[in-house]
Amino acid sequence: MSSTIKYRPEIDGLRALAVVPVVLFHSGVEAFSGGFSGVNIFFVISGYLITSIISREIESNTFKISTFYQKRADRLFPVLASVLLATLIIGFFTSPPDEYQEIAKSVIAAGTFTSNIFFWSTSDYFSASAFTIPLLHTWSLGIEEQFYIFFPFVLIIAFRLKLPIALVAIAAAVSFTLSSLALQNYSSATFYLLPTRAWELLIGALLALIRLPIPSRRIASEVLSWTGLSMCLWCIFFFNKETAFPGPNALFPVLGAALLIYSTAHPQNSIRKAFNFAPVTTLGKASYSIYMWHWPFIVFYGLVFGYPSNLVQSILIAAISICIGLFSWATIEKWSRGKIARLRPIPASACVVSIFLPVIALSSSTLLTNGLPFRVESNVIAAEAALEDYSPYRASCHSGEGNRLEYSKSCILGHSNSPSSVAVWGDSHGVEIAAALAEQLAPEKQSVRQLTYSSCPPAINLAKASRPGCRSHNEATLQAIIADPQIQTVILSAYFPVNQKISSDFLDGFKASVEHLESAGKNVIVMYPLPQTTDNAPTMIARSIMLSQKRATSMTLEAFMNKYSESFDLVSGLPSSVTKIESWKNFCINDDCYVGDEGGAYFFDGHHPSMHGARLIARDIANAISLQSDHAVATSTPSI
Structure with a gap:
């Protein structure tokens, strides 16, 4: 049996279906209120592909855990390191010391694939303050990498016991049950942590292990694929941040993605043909870069220039972030795959590690000096002091x-x-x-x-x-x-x-x-x-001083009255x-509502006075x- 799997371009098309709604959701396009469910589609794809590769290599006695880890590093590290370094550099010029320290902490968490644990303890994914955290999106990368670390050993044991399907099915059932039971009282942990998310990847793994035959009749594949697509689109357009998630509601995008992976294997399937359309597969191939770059761009753009206030601005921001991702794919990803993949294991590992050296140096110095305060004037530090007011x-x-x-x-x-x-x-x-x-x-x-x-x-x-x-x-x-x-x-x-x-x-x-x-x-x-803010008010004032901007506002008076x-x-x-x-009249003057005055910030965070x-x-x-x-x-x- 061959240890390689045949390339399926329609799966890249499915990746495009996953990443574009995520970008549009984060850009503020209200129609895509459930775009966050695109991450669930990614999880299913990852579980399916990784299990397809590992299971065949185990069966052919060619699987090496070190080679597997090296290939994962070659695939992920160059873009990740570039995003982390760019975040640190942009933050150097735009973020006051306290905020820059938090960025450095998140850089270390993302670089060690523990950002899901870090953000579980510090951030609510759906809160307004999420728009001030440039690496919040790396929580999903943490989930995947933790899965990649442990799952190969699970598969090895499962194959030795000759029970791969049964054991993976039991693990998926336990994870799903835990996710469903913990959702109400431990919603943040359920959202961020691997034990309550693993079932989403394991559904893809089960699909790879069961190896169902391709539907013999086109009509069967059409029914299954359109059902799967409808399930995914339902989540994307009708879920929102108030939806109880993940838990049972995550079954819609997860099972929908699994149905699409299975049914589009039929050569005459209509959705397969749509997914194979060249621009769609290109977006899918670039989906990792698009995902990694889009959120830091949206966050820093919003912090410096203001967040999109209408549909046209939101779509423009989404388009620019996708273009940045496409550029990263065409340069960083293609270069690293071509150059690093041809190196022997030890030089390849050394090359990958060296990419992280400037990231490690800058983030470490930031933490050791409490945010590199030499970058800013004393009035910036004084403004940030209101975080403790x-x-x-x-x-x-x-x-x-x-x-x-x-x-x-x-x-x-x-x-x-x-x-x-x-x-x-x-x-x-x-x-x-x-x-x-x-x-x-x-x-x-x-x-x-x-x-x-x-x-x-x-x-x-x-x-x-x-x-x-x-x-x-x-x-x-x-x-x-x-x-x-x-x-x-x-x-x-x-x-x-x-x-x-x-x-x-x-x-x-x-x-x-x-x-x-x-x-x-x-x-x-x-x-x-x-009038509350999306950011910490002291940080907004400090940043406005750093960037020589006008007095920091939370929103217009009209927006305040409407919201x-x-x-x-x-x-x-x-x-x-x-x-x-x-008392809001103390905070709003003429047409704008402000976050502070010459006496200091009105809030010590985004909403507590x-x-x-x-x-x-x-x-x-x-x-x-x-x-x-x-x-x-x-x-x-x-x-x-």
């Missing part, structure tokens, strides 16, 4: 899963000898507001009780899978506030999602909290949303007796409390 009480007075503070043990901030007449109840966005308000009220001999719980807005009966203690915390907090005669005013603080529909649970629970508090005679203050329209409607629709604070920003909010709240007190005095004074 948060409440001194955040660690000790803020509750969360596993460390909930009972009402009796909650922190009272401000004037130490005064009972607290004001309470801040909410999620983590109320932490700095409580501290800043305590500063404002201390001269008036008033104090503030902080009642904040991470990712838990003050909406009773709100159940959150990620915060199982939230509901009981809110119920206990509400009852404690009502029962406390000293508390006269309650500030409700909540994170309002951008560009998202507010759930009925949140809406009803928030309104119910207000109703219960007012029924108990408490004065209620609610804040309108604030938060449901949140504005929620606050505006509360009873007239509720005091509504429009810094102490500087919180002081602006607290000033408005203190004025509202003063007006409430004046009104109470006026209404209680008898007329003469």
